[in-house]
Amino acid sequence: MDELQELKKIKSPCVSICKYNKNNYCVGCKRYMNEIFDWFDYSEKMREAVMKDLVSRDIDKPR
Secondary structure: OOHHHHHHOOOOOOOOOOOEOOOOEEOOOOOEHHHHHHHHHOOHHHHHHHHHHHOOOOOOOOO
């Protein structure tokens, strides 16, 4: 399987909204820009940790 096919298998919280709020994370997936850019470079363990953290990120409350 080629690299593109492998990358497509990686789970992502992206919902194709891609707008940032005052807290500097995406209102669609709640990831910070660096998390979005580095997503495919993260280990599976790191991606799982970010996914777990996304649950507590409120788009209206400052961090």
